[in-house]
Amino acid sequence: VGDAWNERIFADLAERWTGLPVEAVEGAQHLHGDSGKIPAMPDMVRQSRRGRVSGAGVALHSVYLHRSEKIKLELLLHQIPSIESKLSFPKARADPQRRNWVVNATDGDPFTRVIADLIPKYLPTCYLEGYADAYSKVAAEGPARTPRVVVTANAFSSDDGWKMWAGLQCERGAKLVIAQHGGHYGTGDWSASQMHEIAISDRYLSWGWRDLEHPTVRPAPATKLIGMVRRRPMQTGRCLQVLASFPRLSYWMFSVPIGPQCQGYFDDQFAFAGALSRQVRDELIVRLNSNDYGWDQAQRWKDVEPEITTDNGRSDLSTLLDHTRLYVATYNATTFLESFTQGVPTVMFWNPEFWELSESAKPFFELLREAGVLFDDPVTCALHVNSIWEDVPAWWASSNVQSAVNEFCNQYAFVGRRPLRDLKAALTHW
Template identity: 35%
Template sequence: MGRLLVSTSIEESWGDGEPILFLGEWCREYRASDRWVGLDAEVLPYHWADRAKVEMDRERLWSLHEDLLVAISALLNARHRVDHEVRYWRILVGPWLGFFTQALFDRWSQVQMAVSSGAVDSTIVLEDLPDARVPVDMVDHLWLSNSHQWNHHVVARVLEATTDVPRRLASAGHLGGLMVDEEPSHEGLRARLVDFALRILSPLARSSDVMVVNPCLRSVREELALHLRLRQVPRLYRVGPVRGVDPDPAERGWRLKVADGDPFAECLGVLLAEFLPTAYLEGYRDLVAQAEEMSWPTSTSVVFTSASHLYDDLFKAWCAERVEAGAKLVIGQHGGHAGIGWSFFHHHQLSVADRFLSWGWDAPDDPRIRPVGTLKDPVLPERPEGRGMSAVLVLGNETAQVGSLSSSALSSEFLDYVDDIYSFVESLDPDVRSALRVRGSQHDVHWSVLERWADRFPDVDVDDGRRSILELLSEARIYVTTTNGTTFLESIYLGVPTVMFWDPDRWGILPESRPWFDRLTEVGVFHEDSISAAAHVNSIWNDVEAWWTGEDVVDAVASFSKRFCRRSPDTVGRVAMEIKAAGSR
């Protein structure tokens, strides 16, 4: 007897007591374990648990992305009766195209594995799911890709397009759309300042001014100072939401053909027309018109951003036009991972940038990368009583299903990562463990990490992620980081004693970055397993400062800091210098 293939945690698709094959661990939500523990169910292994396959697929998908860009550029030019270069469409559509292609490949690969197993005899497809829809823009796509409903719909379409697995249609019933906890807004005062500045200063601005949007400097003060260094009237630009339009089925009858004989490319060619955001198709002309309505420089020579080039389609539409007209695009490093690990996000930003401002690292074969130092230039809150007494451990956060490819814990590999953290805590001495404070994420997507933590370690102090990481660092005797992300760059930059540990097979480190991590390993800062890290923390706990200020540690940390989180005596000045240099070429 075969099994019912189940693609998500939506229980309406689980059938009525029949044997189940879950497509992955994301189907079994921890907080709902009472509803699946007793089922006759098996879980399909995850295809990207094999890191050799990740590397192989990375090369395949990076190459396919270039072919897709050429094909979709020609298609969109023809449909919109325009004649833009591939770089224009790379800036506007490239981020979504890469994210969607890699997400679809992930789901497609799991489906092929399930069908090839011979265990699948049918699946249930839910109809009328609110989230089974065309996204408005890139931001909308990112929200939807975390929705079980959207993923159920994607898998259903893959099954229909590429297999003969029998499908049983069922009603979605009472299910509502995706509910996402919004990030706390700090926009009130800033919004009022922006609106005031736009009204008062707009008449004084020049159409040739440098466009600075989302530079990710420390504060508004530094952003205003950057404008003054550029000798232009300070402006604070906001990027608003894209005006949505309804999808038109008559506009979506096309199929994109690339990579003959590639079964995934054939599936992708069919589904692109169904999932392409309306901002790039039905709403494209309105998007361009909305961008032109913004009170932004019309003949700028340089555009500088550290964030809007990925998510903000309104900005990207405006930016693509200006870059095609000759403006230079300067992109600042937004956070960690860049220069240390690899990701599609970083691959994309280097593919569109005329100049990239790194936090310290360079690449001898790419003169566009300019090491200027840590743009955010963080500052610890003052503590009159001196350094705190906590051992602060920050947990990572990954989506249940892959949104785009990177050298990190992918999908259910995250649960193996969580097990490593458990091993670390269980290996701590009692006095260290009693001082432990664990910071989770307020944006935990489906893995219920804080609930798992409370059940496993009810005695450990847990922060839910709403407090500033800088506040927690100010309270730390020692800071323990567990992912190849951003926070250890901030702690090292700020001089907070730091211990780092992660499995490099799960959180990859680029070969060219290895020498700096090897030096940290020699002095106990970086560890490749949790037991070693815990033993080191135990050994230095009674005198962390003596270890951290030792000559060998200071030298290794200083070398690492210079490479990956450099402190500049004049961050704003360095950024202004690089912007001016880009504009003069």
């Protein structure tokens, strides 16, 4: 998603499929990331010869449970609690001779043919030059007891070591369970990542929603939300506006602002802040996203709203919530699901043309609109904030607001009364 990576891709496209001149400058900038290093392996892989994968035979890795909740779940599964740690492999150098092959896509569309042509060059070295060594190490240090189920929330995409290990277990008969790791899943009109995760897993644990076209989707307690403590709404405190940020060029394909559409998203943020009353503006904190992606958000706010306090996104959000009267969510992701779960008074606004919703989710978001929680227009949202500012807890406690939020959470931020027991059942009942 960085400029160096995109420049390299565009240069290849220009060189191979256009007449544009391309000048190579060796060593000008290092591409971020390490394609030869396999970053992490579950601790159970390293030490399972001492019998870590026992009991129900469920191997948990990067499941987004708080440490104490993960220990409780493993005890419920009659397993010895494990500690996840990292195991790195030596970096492998790319060998041009071993990349002298082609992917046959002559019958595909132009996009498919372009991708097929680039694969030999961009395939990570851990899957080619370094694969034999990595595979041997994983096989040698693998578990003496094969797990019956391997579970993760995000290692299927971010942890090559775990992927290699999990692949071995699945070849031996283990089931692959992927747990939803954040918001937007089930609510966005489309998501390439969601489709991929459902397709590769034997069971996909959603945060409450169902997918009639994919029976492997099973509602279960949201691992990231389990154990969150409910907060008491505050009569005083700050107004916290939480912002998103996206790469300046397309990356993942899902229902969010893409590329230059982000400018419209940023404009909406300024429109909201500008329409707030003086009383609210004096208490406003704008939390920027810690990943700026070259948008220079901090300077934009200094230029447009120099009087407003900004947070760089690196401070502890929980600490900010300790002093927050009203939480303002500005994008469809995990952020407002966490504030709902913690009982923090919350309003939301975003442009529905950028944040398209799935048909199944629209009725539940409509409930939030009718309750004055969700708005399509930033100024309308700001005027609503002005009207409730003097007694936010009373507005939040009103029956229509609580009914809408609770019904929404049952579908998209479900925790339940016995979350760990319900989670155990989702992992062991087949």
